[in-house]
Structure formats: structure tokens, C-alpha cells
Amino acid sequence: RKIGVIFDLDGVIVDTAKYHYLAWKDLADHLGFTFTKKDNELLKGVSRVKSLEILLDIGNITISETEKQQYLKSKNDNYLQYIYKMDASEILPGAEALLDTLDSLNIPYVLGSASKNAPLILKQVHLHDRFKGIVDGNSVSKAKPDPEVFFIGAKKLQLQPENCIVFEDAIAGIEAANRAGMTSVGIGDKGTLNEADFNFSDLREIPSDFFEQFINP
Numbered sequence: 001r002k003i004g005v006i007f008d009l010d011g012v013i014v015d016t017a018k019y020h021y022l023a024w025k026d027l028a029d030h031l032g033f034t035f036t037k038k039d040n041e042l043l044k045g046v047s048r049v050k051s052l053e054i055l056l057d058i059g060n061i062t063i064s065e066t067e068k069q070q071y072l073k074s075k076n077d078n079y080l081q082y083i084y085k086m087d088a089s090e091i092l093p094g095a096e097a098l099l100d101t102l103d104s105l106n107i108p109y110v111l112g113s114a115s116k117n118a119p120l121i122l123k124q125v126h127l128h129d130r131f132k133g134i135v136d137g138n139s140v141s142k143a144k145p146d147p148e149v150f151f152i153g154a155k156k157l158q159l160q161p162e163n164c165i166v167f168e169d170a171i172a173g174i175e176a177a178n179r180a181g182m183t184s185v186g187i188g189d190k191g192t193l194n195e196a197d198f199n200f201s202d203l204r205e206i207p208s209d210f211f212e213q214f215i216n217p
């Protein structure tokens with residue numbers, strides 16, 4: 001059986017959540033309320049606009065549409081300052097070895113991320129050209145948990161959803177993969193990602209023969 005893989009970016013390939021946190025915290029400070037690391041968990045896998053809405057909810061703040069647009073821009077400008085400093089040393093443990101395994105098995109893989117900055121981030125860490133395709137926040141109209149991002153990924157892989165395996169670190173992403181009818185693999189806390197078909201705490205834990213069961217079911 002021919003299979004393919006769709007990777008989430010933040011939390012699976014790189015840990016950009018820490019930079020999102022710093023940039024959102026800056027905005028919260030500016031607006032005069034506390035934004036904790038625990039609050040930041042709510043923003044994982046969620047689009048930029050939705051993240052701002054959650055942040056404003058936490059601060060109990062109402063602002064105009066014009067201000068919203070300004071804050072979205074200033075948050076992203078701030079976030080990009082961290083991204084420009086990224087290099088290959090920030091690739092999460094096990095990620096490159098996993099891509100090597102997939103290459104050796106001739107299993108194609110694409111990116112399926114909510115981030116509009118995904119192509120830039122992949123370039124920063126020198127992984128951009130390894131992917132067969134990139135689906136990012138610019139190519140979707142409905143954010144995770146909607147399965148749209150992964151359906152577009154399956155198209156790029158030229159595979160039916162049931163032949164796609166999704167690696168995700170966010171609850172919204174696992175839900176999107178399940179709704180798409182794909183195999184979902186949760187990377188991170190098993191308790192949090194209990195809806196996933198498979199769970200690993202990080203990519204290093206994936207056995208080298210993991211894909212065998214899908215190729216020869």
C-alpha cells in the first residue's frame with residue numbers, strides 16, 4: 001500500500017511555541033494583564049486571529065477591528081524577530097532522523113501547519129526543500145480542528161485520506177486528522193492527546209519499523 005505523511009510544524013518539527021508566547025506576552029503586558037505559559041497552551045495549533053481572540057478573552061478586553069489588525073501585525077513583527085534568529089540547531093530531536101527514514105522508504109511527506117510563517121521557518125532551519133509540498137495558514141480558509149489543511153495535504157501527496165499519517169502536537173490538530181479520516185499520531189503528552197490513534201512523547205520514540213504496519217497491513 002502507498003502511504004504518505006503530513007507533519008505539523010510548531011511542536012513537531014520545531015518549538016516555535018516559546019516565541020509565540022514571548023510575542024503574545026508582550027502584547028498582554030502592553031494591554032495591562034498577565035499572560036502565563038499555561039494560558040499559552042490554549043493557543044497551540046490555533047490560527048493567529050483565533051489566538052488574539054483567546055488572548056483578549058483572557059484579559060477581558062474588547063477592542064475595535066482596526067486595533068485588532070494593528071495588534072495582529074505588531075505581534076507578528078515581534079514574533080518574526082525571533083524567527084530570523086532560528087537555525088538548524090532548533091530542529092526538534094528525532095525530526096531529521098525520521099525524515100531520513102521516510103526518504104529511505106520512499107514515503108512522501110508534506111507540511112500541514114496553521115502558521116502563515118511556515119515556509120520562512122522551514123527555510124530558517126534548512127528543511128524547506130525536503131518537503132514534497134507545504135500547506136500553511138495562507139492556503140486554508142478554515143483552521144484546525146477543521147480537516148481542510150490535511151485534505152489539501154493529501155491532495156499534494158496524491159493520496160486518499162485513509163493512506164495519510166498525521167503527526168501533531170495539538171488537540172485541535174489530532175481532531176482535524178481524525179475528522180479527515182487519517183491516522184493520527186500524537187507527539188507530546190499522551191493524556192492531553194488521548195484522541196490520537198498512536199502516541200509518542202517525542203519523535204525519537206518512533207520505532208524504525210513503525211510504517212511497516214501501514215505499508216503491509
Ligand code: B16
Pocket residue numbers: 008009010011017020043044045046047048051076112113114115116117118137170
Ligand atoms: P502564525 P502549527 C501554529 O503552528 C501554532 O501552533 C499556533 O500557536 C499559531 O498561532 C499558528 O501556527 C499560527 O501561526 O502566526 O505564524 O501564522 O502547530 O499549526 O504548525
Ligand code: MG
Pocket residue numbers: 008009010011012044045168169170173
Ligand atoms: Mg503544532
